[in-house]
Amino acid sequence: MARTAGAAETAPTTYAWTIQAERLRVRAGRRMAVDGLHLAMGSGVHGLLGPNGAGKTTLVRALATVLRPVGGTLALLGQPVNGRVDLRKLRQVIGYLPQEFGFYPRFTVREFVEYIAWLKEMPAPEVPGAVQRAVERMGLADRADDRMKTLSGGMLRRAGIAQAIVNDPQILLLDEPTAGLDPEQRLQFRALLRELAADTCVLVSTHLVEDVVAACTDVMLMDAGRLVFRGAPADLEAAGSGPGDGDSPAERGYAAILRRHREQAEDAR
Amino acid sequence: MRDDRAGDRSGVHVPAELLDRYAVGAAGIAADALWAVEAHLESCAPCRDRLGEAVHRRSPATVVVLERVRVGLDAAVARSGRMPARRRRLPGQAVRWAAPALLPRLAMTILVVLVALGLDLADQMTEGRLPSLVLLLAPVAPLLGVTAAWSRGLDPAHELVTASPRAGLALVLRRTLAVLAVVIPVLAAAGLLAGASPARWLLPCLAFTIGALALGEVIGLHRAARGLALLWAAVVVAPSLVAAEPPVLLEPASLPGWAALTIAVAIALVVRRDAYTVLASGR
Numbered sequence: 294m295a296r297t298a299g300a301a302e303t304a305p306t307t308y309a310w311t312i313q314a315e316r317l318r319v320r321a322g323r324r325m326a327v328d329g330l331h332l333a334m335g336s337g338v339h340g341l342l343g344p345n346g347a348g349k350t351t352l353v354r355a356l357a358t359v360l361r362p363v364g365g366t367l368a369l370l371g372q373p374v375n376g377r378v379d380l381r382k383l384r385q386v387i388g389y390l391p392q393e394f395g396f397y398p399r400f401t402v403r404e405f406v407e408y409i410a411w412l413k414e415m416p417a418p419e420v421p422g423a424v425q426r427a428v429e430r431m432g433l434a435d436r437a438d439d440r441m442k443t444l445s446g447g448m449l450r451r452a453g454i455a456q457a458i459v460n461d462p463q464i465l466l467l468d469e470p471t472a473g474l475d476p477e478q479r480l481q482f483r484a485l486l487r488e489l490a491a492d493t494c495v496l497v498s499t500h501l502v503e504d505v506v507a508a509c510t511d512v513m514l515m516d517a518g519r520l521v522f523r524g525a526p527a528d529l530e531a532a533g534s535g536p537g538d539g540d541s542p543a544e545r546g547y548a549a550i551l552r553r554h555r556e557q558a559e560d561a562r
Numbered sequence: 563m564r565d566d567r568a569g570d571r572s573g574v575h576v577p578a579e580l581l582d583r584y585a586v587g588a589a590g591i592a593a594d595a596l597w598a599v600e601a602h603l604e605s606c607a608p609c610r611d612r613l614g615e616a617v618h619r620r621s622p623a624t625v626v627v628l629e630r631v632r633v634g635l636d637a638a639v640a641r642s643g644r645m646p647a648r649r650r651r652l653p654g655q656a657v658r659w660a661a662p663a664l665l666p667r668l669a670m671t672i673l674v675v676l677v678a679l680g681l682d683l684a685d686q687m688t689e690g691r692l693p694s695l696v697l698l699l700a701p702v703a704p705l706l707g708v709t710a711a712w713s714r715g716l717d718p719a720h721e722l723v724t725a726s727p728r729a730g731l732a733l734v735l736r737r738t739l740a741v742l743a744v745v746i747p748v749l750a751a752a753g754l755l756a757g758a759s760p761a762r763w764l765l766p767c768l769a770f771t772i773g774a775l776a777l778g779e780v781i782g783l784h785r786a787a788r789g790l791a792l793l794w795a796a797v798v799v800a801p802s803l804v805a806a807e808p809p810v811l812l813e814p815a816s817l818p819g820w821a822a823l824t825i826a827v828a829i830a831l832v833v834r835r836d837a838y839t840v841l842a843s844g845r
Binding site for chain 2: 354387395
Protein backbone atom coordinates (compact mmCIF):
# COMPACT_ATOMS: atom_id res chain seq x y z
CA MET A 294 0.00 0.00 0.00
CA ALA A 295 1.39 3.37 -0.94
CA ARG A 296 2.16 5.77 1.85
CA THR A 297 0.99 9.27 1.14
CA ALA A 298 3.19 12.09 2.33
CA GLY A 299 1.33 14.47 4.60
CA ALA A 300 1.46 18.21 4.32
CA ALA A 301 3.68 18.40 7.39
CA GLU A 302 6.31 16.21 5.76
CA THR A 303 6.57 18.16 2.53
CA ALA A 304 6.40 21.60 4.12
CA PRO A 305 9.70 23.47 3.92
CA THR A 306 11.59 23.68 7.18
CA THR A 307 11.78 27.04 8.85
CA TYR A 308 14.90 26.37 10.89
CA ALA A 309 18.56 26.16 9.96
CA TRP A 310 19.56 23.22 12.12
CA THR A 311 17.67 20.21 13.39
CA ILE A 312 19.59 20.36 16.63
CA GLN A 313 21.19 23.56 17.80
CA ALA A 314 22.80 24.21 21.17
CA GLU A 315 24.65 27.25 22.43
CA ARG A 316 26.67 27.39 25.63
CA LEU A 317 24.67 24.38 26.76
CA ARG A 318 25.13 23.36 30.37
CA VAL A 319 23.57 20.18 31.72
CA ARG A 320 24.03 18.77 35.18
CA ALA A 321 24.36 15.06 35.91
CA GLY A 322 23.86 14.75 39.63
CA ARG A 323 26.23 17.27 41.21
CA ARG A 324 28.64 17.36 38.28
CA MET A 325 28.28 19.75 35.36
CA ALA A 326 28.67 17.03 32.74
CA VAL A 327 28.00 19.25 29.74
CA ASP A 328 29.59 22.62 30.24
CA GLY A 329 29.34 25.36 27.63
CA LEU A 330 28.84 23.21 24.56
CA HIS A 331 28.13 24.59 21.09
CA LEU A 332 26.49 22.34 18.58
CA ALA A 333 24.64 22.60 15.27
CA MET A 334 23.48 19.54 13.37
CA GLY A 335 21.30 18.98 10.32
CA SER A 336 20.33 15.79 8.51
CA GLY A 337 22.96 13.11 8.36
CA VAL A 338 24.70 10.71 10.69
CA HIS A 339 26.72 12.45 13.35
CA GLY A 340 29.17 10.43 15.37
CA LEU A 341 29.80 11.52 18.93
CA LEU A 342 33.10 10.25 20.26
CA GLY A 343 34.78 10.79 23.57
CA PRO A 344 36.35 9.06 26.54
CA ASN A 345 34.16 7.68 29.31
CA GLY A 346 32.89 10.47 31.51
CA ALA A 347 33.20 13.11 28.79
CA GLY A 348 29.49 13.87 29.09
CA LYS A 349 28.23 12.02 26.00
CA THR A 350 25.34 10.30 27.74
CA THR A 351 24.31 13.47 29.55
CA LEU A 352 24.33 15.38 26.27
CA VAL A 353 22.22 12.71 24.57
CA ARG A 354 19.79 12.73 27.49
CA ALA A 355 19.45 16.49 27.24
CA LEU A 356 18.76 16.17 23.50
CA ALA A 357 16.16 13.52 24.30
CA THR A 358 14.61 16.15 26.62
CA VAL A 359 14.76 13.90 29.67
CA LEU A 360 17.25 16.23 31.34
CA ARG A 361 16.60 19.95 31.48
CA PRO A 362 19.61 22.14 30.66
CA VAL A 363 20.60 24.45 33.51
CA GLY A 364 22.14 27.03 31.18
CA GLY A 365 22.53 28.03 27.56
CA THR A 366 19.98 27.37 24.86
CA LEU A 367 18.87 24.24 23.10
CA ALA A 368 16.61 24.21 20.06
CA LEU A 369 15.24 21.04 18.47
CA LEU A 370 13.57 21.35 15.05
CA GLY A 371 13.70 25.09 15.53
CA GLN A 372 11.82 25.02 18.82
CA PRO A 373 13.63 26.20 21.92
CA VAL A 374 13.49 23.54 24.61
CA ASN A 375 12.46 25.41 27.72
CA GLY A 376 9.59 25.37 30.20
CA ARG A 377 7.05 26.45 27.61
CA VAL A 378 7.76 24.07 24.76
CA ASP A 379 5.14 21.46 23.90
CA LEU A 380 7.25 18.45 24.80
CA ARG A 381 4.66 15.95 23.55
CA LYS A 382 4.77 17.20 19.95
CA LEU A 383 8.55 17.34 20.01
CA ARG A 384 8.98 13.90 21.53
CA GLN A 385 6.69 12.34 18.94
CA VAL A 386 9.39 12.91 16.32
CA ILE A 387 12.35 11.81 18.46
CA GLY A 388 13.68 8.27 18.61
CA TYR A 389 15.89 7.42 21.55
CA LEU A 390 17.96 4.41 22.52
CA PRO A 391 19.33 4.94 26.05
CA GLN A 392 22.73 3.62 26.98
CA GLU A 393 21.18 1.29 29.54
CA PHE A 394 18.44 -0.18 27.44
CA GLY A 395 15.99 -1.73 29.89
CA PHE A 396 13.20 -3.98 28.67
CA TYR A 397 10.41 -6.15 30.03
CA PRO A 398 11.65 -9.77 29.95
CA ARG A 399 8.17 -11.27 29.66
CA PHE A 400 7.16 -9.14 26.67
CA THR A 401 7.70 -10.39 23.15
CA VAL A 402 9.71 -8.14 20.85
CA ARG A 403 6.52 -7.18 19.08
CA GLU A 404 4.66 -6.37 22.29
CA PHE A 405 7.55 -4.29 23.51
CA VAL A 406 7.87 -2.25 20.32
CA GLU A 407 4.08 -1.88 20.24
CA TYR A 408 4.13 -0.61 23.79
CA ILE A 409 6.77 1.97 22.94
CA ALA A 410 4.77 2.95 19.85
CA TRP A 411 1.78 3.50 22.14
CA LEU A 412 3.93 5.58 24.49
CA LYS A 413 4.99 7.62 21.46
CA GLU A 414 1.31 8.33 20.82
CA MET A 415 1.30 6.86 17.35
CA PRO A 416 -2.19 6.52 15.83
CA ALA A 417 -3.45 3.03 16.72
CA PRO A 418 -4.21 1.89 13.14
CA GLU A 419 -0.62 2.64 12.10
CA VAL A 420 1.01 0.78 14.96
CA PRO A 421 0.98 -2.87 13.75
CA GLY A 422 2.43 -1.94 10.35
CA ALA A 423 5.04 0.40 11.79
CA VAL A 424 6.10 -2.21 14.35
CA GLN A 425 6.45 -4.87 11.68
CA ARG A 426 8.51 -2.50 9.51
CA ALA A 427 10.83 -1.55 12.35
CA VAL A 428 11.31 -5.17 13.40
CA GLU A 429 12.02 -6.28 9.82
CA ARG A 430 14.46 -3.44 9.32
CA MET A 431 16.46 -4.67 12.28
CA GLY A 432 16.35 -8.26 11.03
CA LEU A 433 14.25 -9.51 13.92
CA ALA A 434 11.15 -10.60 11.99
CA ASP A 435 11.69 -14.27 12.76
CA ARG A 436 12.07 -13.57 16.49
CA ALA A 437 9.30 -10.98 16.75
CA ASP A 438 7.02 -13.22 18.77
CA ASP A 439 9.67 -14.56 21.13
CA ARG A 440 9.92 -13.27 24.66
CA MET A 441 12.68 -10.74 25.13
CA LYS A 442 14.34 -12.76 27.87
CA THR A 443 15.16 -15.42 25.26
CA LEU A 444 17.09 -13.00 23.03
CA SER A 445 20.86 -12.64 22.88
CA GLY A 446 22.62 -9.37 23.70
CA GLY A 447 22.96 -8.35 20.06
CA MET A 448 19.30 -9.07 19.38
CA LEU A 449 18.25 -7.00 22.39
CA ARG A 450 20.31 -4.13 21.07
CA ARG A 451 18.57 -4.47 17.71
CA ALA A 452 15.19 -4.58 19.45
CA GLY A 453 16.29 -1.35 21.14
CA ILE A 454 17.04 0.27 17.81
CA ALA A 455 13.72 -1.05 16.43
CA GLN A 456 11.79 0.75 19.18
CA ALA A 457 13.77 3.92 18.48
CA ILE A 458 12.92 3.97 14.76
CA VAL A 459 9.32 2.75 15.04
CA ASN A 460 7.90 6.28 14.80
CA ASP A 461 10.07 7.30 11.79
CA PRO A 462 11.76 9.97 13.92
CA GLN A 463 13.25 13.17 12.59
CA ILE A 464 15.79 13.12 15.38
CA LEU A 465 17.29 9.75 16.23
CA LEU A 466 19.51 9.54 19.29
CA LEU A 467 21.43 6.31 19.74
CA ASP A 468 23.62 5.92 22.80
CA GLU A 469 26.11 3.08 22.29
CA PRO A 470 23.98 1.25 19.69
CA THR A 471 26.69 -1.11 18.49
CA ALA A 472 27.66 -2.60 21.85
CA GLY A 473 27.05 -6.33 21.63
CA LEU A 474 26.54 -6.48 17.87
CA ASP A 475 28.63 -8.98 15.93
CA PRO A 476 30.66 -7.76 12.91
CA GLU A 477 27.98 -8.69 10.37
CA GLN A 478 25.26 -6.98 12.35
CA ARG A 479 27.42 -3.91 12.65
CA LEU A 480 27.74 -3.78 8.89
CA GLN A 481 23.94 -4.00 8.59
CA PHE A 482 23.58 -1.33 11.20
CA ARG A 483 25.90 0.99 9.27
CA ALA A 484 23.83 0.39 6.13
CA LEU A 485 20.72 1.31 8.11
CA LEU A 486 22.40 4.50 9.30
CA ARG A 487 23.27 5.52 5.75
CA GLU A 488 19.69 4.85 4.71
CA LEU A 489 18.35 7.01 7.53
CA ALA A 490 20.87 9.78 6.96
CA ALA A 491 19.01 11.24 3.97
CA ASP A 492 16.18 12.83 5.91
CA THR A 493 16.94 12.18 9.58
CA CYS A 494 19.31 13.79 12.02
CA VAL A 495 20.99 10.79 13.60
CA LEU A 496 23.33 11.17 16.55
CA VAL A 497 25.35 8.07 17.39
CA SER A 498 27.26 8.20 20.62
CA THR A 499 29.96 5.58 20.76
CA HIS A 500 33.50 4.89 21.78
CA LEU A 501 34.17 2.66 18.80
CA VAL A 502 36.12 4.91 16.48
CA GLU A 503 35.81 2.58 13.47
CA ASP A 504 32.00 2.71 13.55
CA VAL A 505 32.10 6.46 13.28
CA VAL A 506 34.55 6.51 10.41
CA ALA A 507 32.63 3.89 8.46
CA ALA A 508 29.11 5.22 8.79
CA CYS A 509 29.11 8.86 9.83
CA THR A 510 29.02 11.95 7.67
CA ASP A 511 30.36 14.01 10.49
CA VAL A 512 32.41 13.38 13.62
CA MET A 513 32.33 15.22 16.92
CA LEU A 514 34.76 14.64 19.70
CA MET A 515 33.84 15.52 23.23
CA ASP A 516 36.02 15.88 26.29
CA ALA A 517 35.17 17.19 29.76
CA GLY A 518 31.77 18.52 28.75
CA ARG A 519 32.89 20.40 25.64
CA LEU A 520 33.22 19.75 21.95
CA VAL A 521 36.92 19.67 21.11
CA PHE A 522 36.75 18.62 17.47
CA ARG A 523 34.26 18.64 14.68
CA GLY A 524 34.82 17.56 11.10
CA ALA A 525 34.49 14.85 8.49
CA PRO A 526 35.85 11.37 9.26
CA ALA A 527 38.72 12.15 6.88
CA ASP A 528 39.68 15.16 9.03
CA LEU A 529 39.86 12.90 12.06
CA GLU A 530 42.18 10.58 10.17
CA ALA A 531 44.29 13.50 8.98
CA ALA A 532 44.71 14.77 12.54
CA GLY A 533 46.63 11.65 13.47
CA SER A 534 49.28 11.85 10.76
CA GLY A 535 52.10 12.14 13.28
CA PRO A 536 53.39 9.32 15.44
CA GLY A 537 51.09 8.10 18.21
CA ASP A 538 49.13 5.19 19.57
CA GLY A 539 46.24 3.54 17.80
CA ASP A 540 45.97 0.93 15.09
CA SER A 541 44.07 2.89 12.48
CA PRO A 542 44.49 6.46 11.21
CA ALA A 543 41.18 7.40 12.83
CA GLU A 544 42.25 6.04 16.22
CA ARG A 545 45.56 7.91 15.97
CA GLY A 546 43.63 11.05 15.08
CA TYR A 547 41.31 10.55 18.04
CA ALA A 548 44.22 10.13 20.44
CA ALA A 549 46.16 13.06 18.94
CA ILE A 550 43.25 15.49 19.20
CA LEU A 551 42.50 14.52 22.79
CA ARG A 552 46.19 14.82 23.74
CA ARG A 553 46.54 18.21 22.07
CA HIS A 554 43.35 19.49 23.68
CA ARG A 555 44.42 18.39 27.14
CA GLU A 556 47.87 19.93 26.75
CA GLN A 557 46.28 23.21 25.78
CA ALA A 558 43.95 22.99 28.76
CA GLU A 559 46.99 22.38 31.01
CA ASP A 560 48.83 25.35 29.53
CA ALA A 561 45.84 27.61 29.98
CA ARG A 562 45.66 26.79 33.67
CA MET B 563 -4.72 7.15 2.65
CA ARG B 564 -5.52 9.81 0.18
CA ASP B 565 -9.15 10.46 -0.58
CA ASP B 566 -9.79 8.85 -3.94
CA ARG B 567 -12.57 11.22 -4.79
CA ALA B 568 -10.13 14.11 -4.83
CA GLY B 569 -9.10 13.36 -8.40
CA ASP B 570 -12.66 13.60 -9.65
CA ARG B 571 -13.04 17.17 -8.59
CA SER B 572 -12.58 18.47 -12.11
CA GLY B 573 -14.92 15.79 -13.42
CA VAL B 574 -12.43 15.05 -16.21
CA HIS B 575 -10.94 11.57 -16.56
CA VAL B 576 -8.20 10.24 -18.77
CA PRO B 577 -9.59 9.59 -22.30
CA ALA B 578 -9.66 5.92 -23.27
CA GLU B 579 -7.36 6.42 -26.24
CA LEU B 580 -4.72 8.16 -24.11
CA LEU B 581 -4.99 5.46 -21.47
CA ASP B 582 -4.44 2.76 -24.11
CA ARG B 583 -1.33 4.49 -25.32
CA TYR B 584 -0.10 4.90 -21.75
CA ALA B 585 -0.69 1.19 -21.17
CA VAL B 586 1.60 0.14 -24.00
CA GLY B 587 4.53 2.24 -22.82
CA ALA B 588 3.74 5.95 -22.96
CA ALA B 589 5.72 6.40 -26.18
CA GLY B 590 4.61 9.40 -28.13
CA ILE B 591 2.76 11.11 -25.27
CA ALA B 592 3.96 14.65 -24.67
CA ALA B 593 5.75 15.16 -21.35
CA ASP B 594 3.13 17.52 -19.96
CA ALA B 595 0.27 15.18 -20.91
CA LEU B 596 2.18 12.27 -19.37
CA TRP B 597 2.60 14.24 -16.18
CA ALA B 598 -1.11 15.03 -16.09
CA VAL B 599 -2.08 11.41 -16.72
CA GLU B 600 0.14 10.14 -13.91
CA ALA B 601 -0.99 12.82 -11.49
CA HIS B 602 -4.59 11.96 -12.23
CA LEU B 603 -4.04 8.21 -11.93
CA GLU B 604 -2.45 8.67 -8.55
CA SER B 605 -5.65 10.09 -7.13
CA CYS B 606 -8.39 8.44 -9.20
CA ALA B 607 -9.32 4.82 -8.50
CA PRO B 608 -11.76 4.37 -11.41
CA CYS B 609 -9.08 5.45 -13.92
CA ARG B 610 -6.61 3.07 -12.32
CA ASP B 611 -9.14 0.28 -12.82
CA ARG B 612 -9.52 1.28 -16.45
CA LEU B 613 -5.74 1.31 -16.83
CA GLY B 614 -5.64 -2.24 -15.44
CA GLU B 615 -8.13 -3.37 -18.09
CA ALA B 616 -6.22 -1.52 -20.81
CA VAL B 617 -2.98 -3.22 -19.81
CA HIS B 618 -4.58 -6.66 -19.94
CA ARG B 619 -6.11 -5.88 -23.34
CA ARG B 620 -3.22 -4.18 -25.04
CA SER B 621 0.05 -5.21 -23.44
CA PRO B 622 0.61 -8.91 -22.78
CA ALA B 623 4.30 -8.21 -22.07
CA THR B 624 3.36 -6.07 -19.04
CA VAL B 625 1.00 -8.77 -17.81
CA VAL B 626 3.85 -11.26 -17.90
CA VAL B 627 6.04 -8.91 -15.86
CA LEU B 628 3.25 -8.30 -13.33
CA GLU B 629 2.72 -12.01 -12.98
CA ARG B 630 6.43 -12.55 -12.36
CA VAL B 631 6.43 -9.81 -9.69
CA ARG B 632 3.40 -11.36 -8.02
CA VAL B 633 5.01 -14.82 -7.84
CA GLY B 634 8.26 -13.32 -6.52
CA LEU B 635 6.42 -11.25 -3.96
CA ASP B 636 4.33 -14.21 -2.78
CA ALA B 637 7.51 -16.20 -2.23
CA ALA B 638 9.15 -13.31 -0.35
CA VAL B 639 6.10 -12.82 1.85
CA ALA B 640 5.96 -16.54 2.60
CA ARG B 641 9.63 -16.43 3.64
CA SER B 642 9.40 -13.38 5.91
CA GLY B 643 7.98 -13.44 9.41
CA ARG B 644 4.24 -13.20 9.56
CA MET B 645 2.47 -10.28 11.07
CA PRO B 646 -0.36 -11.48 13.26
CA ALA B 647 -3.74 -10.25 12.11
CA ARG B 648 -4.63 -9.19 15.60
CA ARG B 649 -3.38 -9.34 19.12
CA ARG B 650 -3.80 -12.64 20.84
CA ARG B 651 -2.68 -11.86 24.34
CA LEU B 652 -3.64 -9.37 26.96
CA PRO B 653 -0.42 -7.68 28.23
CA GLY B 654 -0.34 -5.18 25.39
CA GLN B 655 -3.67 -3.74 26.48
CA ALA B 656 -3.17 -4.10 30.22
CA VAL B 657 0.08 -2.11 30.29
CA ARG B 658 -1.73 0.94 28.99
CA TRP B 659 -3.21 1.24 32.46
CA ALA B 660 -0.94 -0.63 34.79
CA ALA B 661 2.80 -0.14 35.00
CA PRO B 662 4.48 -3.27 33.59
CA ALA B 663 6.23 -3.97 36.91
CA LEU B 664 3.08 -3.62 39.00
CA LEU B 665 1.98 -7.22 39.59
CA PRO B 666 4.49 -8.23 42.32
CA ARG B 667 3.73 -5.00 44.17
CA LEU B 668 -0.02 -5.58 44.02
CA ALA B 669 0.41 -9.15 45.22
CA MET B 670 2.48 -7.89 48.15
CA THR B 671 -0.15 -5.27 49.02
CA ILE B 672 -2.95 -7.81 49.00
CA LEU B 673 -0.89 -10.16 51.16
CA VAL B 674 -0.27 -7.43 53.74
CA VAL B 675 -3.97 -6.52 53.85
CA LEU B 676 -4.88 -10.18 54.31
CA VAL B 677 -2.39 -10.55 57.17
CA ALA B 678 -3.83 -7.44 58.84
CA LEU B 679 -7.32 -8.87 58.37
CA GLY B 680 -6.23 -12.16 59.91
CA LEU B 681 -4.80 -10.39 62.96
CA ASP B 682 -7.97 -8.31 63.28
CA LEU B 683 -10.21 -11.36 63.21
CA ALA B 684 -8.00 -13.16 65.70
CA ASP B 685 -8.12 -10.14 67.99
CA GLN B 686 -11.91 -9.91 67.73
CA MET B 687 -12.26 -13.57 68.68
CA THR B 688 -10.07 -13.25 71.76
CA GLU B 689 -10.35 -9.92 73.54
CA GLY B 690 -11.15 -7.37 70.86
CA ARG B 691 -9.36 -4.49 72.49
CA LEU B 692 -6.91 -3.45 69.77
CA PRO B 693 -7.93 -0.98 67.02
CA SER B 694 -8.48 -2.55 63.61
CA LEU B 695 -5.18 -3.08 61.79
CA VAL B 696 -6.97 -2.93 58.44
CA LEU B 697 -8.20 0.53 59.36
CA LEU B 698 -4.74 1.67 60.45
CA LEU B 699 -3.15 0.25 57.34
CA ALA B 700 -5.73 1.39 54.79
CA PRO B 701 -4.54 4.99 54.27
CA VAL B 702 -1.05 3.93 53.22
CA ALA B 703 -1.92 0.59 51.58
CA PRO B 704 -1.88 1.84 47.95
CA LEU B 705 1.58 3.41 48.31
CA LEU B 706 3.37 0.13 47.66
CA GLY B 707 1.72 -0.14 44.26
CA VAL B 708 1.75 3.57 43.48
CA THR B 709 5.54 3.56 43.75
CA ALA B 710 5.68 1.31 40.68
CA ALA B 711 3.98 4.00 38.60
CA TRP B 712 7.17 6.02 38.23
CA SER B 713 10.30 4.34 39.41
CA ARG B 714 13.70 3.86 37.91
CA GLY B 715 14.34 0.89 40.16
CA LEU B 716 11.11 -0.99 39.47
CA ASP B 717 10.68 -0.15 35.79
CA PRO B 718 13.54 -1.40 33.60
CA ALA B 719 12.44 0.82 30.72
CA HIS B 720 12.01 3.87 32.92
CA GLU B 721 14.28 6.05 30.81
CA LEU B 722 12.42 5.11 27.64
CA VAL B 723 9.09 5.83 29.29
CA THR B 724 10.37 9.17 30.57
CA ALA B 725 11.52 10.16 27.08
CA SER B 726 8.20 9.30 25.45
CA PRO B 727 5.53 11.88 24.56
CA ARG B 728 3.07 10.15 26.84
CA ALA B 729 5.30 10.60 29.90
CA GLY B 730 3.87 13.02 32.41
CA LEU B 731 1.30 13.40 35.10
CA ALA B 732 -1.47 11.87 32.97
CA LEU B 733 0.47 8.60 32.62
CA VAL B 734 1.32 8.55 36.32
CA LEU B 735 -2.32 9.15 37.28
CA ARG B 736 -3.48 6.48 34.87
CA ARG B 737 -1.13 3.97 36.49
CA THR B 738 -2.16 5.14 39.96
CA LEU B 739 -5.79 4.60 39.05
CA ALA B 740 -4.97 1.02 38.06
CA VAL B 741 -3.46 0.49 41.53
CA LEU B 742 -6.43 2.03 43.32
CA ALA B 743 -8.89 0.02 41.22
CA VAL B 744 -7.43 -3.15 42.74
CA VAL B 745 -6.39 -2.03 46.22
CA ILE B 746 -9.54 -0.16 47.25
CA PRO B 747 -11.98 -3.04 46.60
CA VAL B 748 -9.63 -5.35 48.50
CA LEU B 749 -9.47 -2.90 51.40
CA ALA B 750 -13.25 -2.44 51.31
CA ALA B 751 -13.83 -6.18 51.49
CA ALA B 752 -11.32 -6.58 54.30
CA GLY B 753 -12.79 -3.55 56.07
CA LEU B 754 -16.26 -5.09 55.90
CA LEU B 755 -15.04 -8.19 57.75
CA ALA B 756 -12.90 -6.26 60.23
CA GLY B 757 -15.45 -3.55 60.90
CA ALA B 758 -13.48 -0.71 59.30
CA SER B 759 -15.89 1.25 57.18
CA PRO B 760 -14.54 2.89 53.98
CA ALA B 761 -16.08 6.17 55.14
CA ARG B 762 -13.30 6.38 57.71
CA TRP B 763 -10.28 5.53 55.54
CA LEU B 764 -11.15 6.29 51.91
CA LEU B 765 -10.40 10.00 52.05
CA PRO B 766 -7.13 9.59 54.01
CA CYS B 767 -6.19 6.91 51.49
CA LEU B 768 -6.67 9.36 48.61
CA ALA B 769 -4.83 12.09 50.48
CA PHE B 770 -1.84 9.82 51.02
CA THR B 771 -1.83 8.61 47.42
CA ILE B 772 -2.01 12.07 45.91
CA GLY B 773 0.34 13.41 48.59
CA ALA B 774 2.96 10.80 47.69
CA LEU B 775 2.67 11.72 44.02
CA ALA B 776 3.04 15.42 44.84
CA LEU B 777 5.96 14.92 47.20
CA GLY B 778 7.43 12.54 44.64
CA GLU B 779 7.76 15.42 42.20
CA VAL B 780 10.30 16.94 44.56
CA ILE B 781 12.20 14.05 46.11
CA GLY B 782 11.29 11.09 43.88
CA LEU B 783 8.20 8.92 44.19
CA HIS B 784 9.99 6.02 45.86
CA ARG B 785 11.42 8.16 48.63
CA ALA B 786 8.17 10.09 49.05
CA ALA B 787 6.06 6.96 49.45
CA ARG B 788 8.48 5.39 51.91
CA GLY B 789 8.73 8.60 53.93
CA LEU B 790 4.98 9.06 54.19
CA ALA B 791 4.41 5.43 55.15
CA LEU B 792 7.05 5.62 57.88
CA LEU B 793 5.61 8.90 59.12
CA TRP B 794 2.15 7.38 59.33
CA ALA B 795 3.48 4.32 61.13
CA ALA B 796 5.41 6.37 63.67
CA VAL B 797 2.86 9.13 64.34
CA VAL B 798 -0.43 7.24 64.14
CA VAL B 799 -0.15 3.46 63.93
CA ALA B 800 2.33 2.88 66.75
CA PRO B 801 0.73 5.24 69.32
CA SER B 802 -2.73 3.92 68.61
CA LEU B 803 -1.58 0.33 69.04
CA VAL B 804 0.18 1.24 72.29
CA ALA B 805 -2.85 3.12 73.60
CA ALA B 806 -5.18 0.42 72.23
CA GLU B 807 -7.51 3.08 70.88
CA PRO B 808 -8.54 3.92 67.32
CA PRO B 809 -6.65 7.03 66.18
CA VAL B 810 -8.38 10.40 66.34
CA LEU B 811 -7.20 11.13 62.80
CA LEU B 812 -9.43 8.38 61.45
CA GLU B 813 -12.57 9.50 63.29
CA PRO B 814 -15.36 11.00 61.16
CA ALA B 815 -14.65 14.38 62.78
CA SER B 816 -11.27 14.54 61.00
CA LEU B 817 -12.75 14.11 57.53
CA PRO B 818 -12.95 17.83 56.66
CA GLY B 819 -9.26 18.08 57.48
CA TRP B 820 -8.47 15.18 55.15
CA ALA B 821 -10.59 16.73 52.42
CA ALA B 822 -8.70 20.01 52.70
CA LEU B 823 -5.37 18.17 52.68
CA THR B 824 -6.38 16.18 49.59
CA ILE B 825 -7.24 19.36 47.72
CA ALA B 826 -4.01 21.06 48.79
CA VAL B 827 -1.78 18.20 47.67
CA ALA B 828 -3.74 17.82 44.44
CA ILE B 829 -3.01 21.45 43.62
CA ALA B 830 0.67 21.00 44.46
CA LEU B 831 0.70 17.89 42.25
CA VAL B 832 -0.65 19.76 39.26
CA VAL B 833 1.59 22.80 39.74
CA ARG B 834 4.80 20.81 39.55
CA ARG B 835 3.59 18.24 37.01
CA ASP B 836 6.58 18.78 34.70
CA ALA B 837 8.71 16.76 37.10
CA TYR B 838 7.14 13.63 35.60
CA THR B 839 8.68 14.31 32.20
CA VAL B 840 12.35 14.32 33.25
CA LEU B 841 14.74 11.87 34.81
CA ALA B 842 15.41 12.42 38.48
CA SER B 843 18.82 14.06 38.65
CA GLY B 844 20.00 11.61 41.26
CA ARG B 845 22.85 10.58 39.06
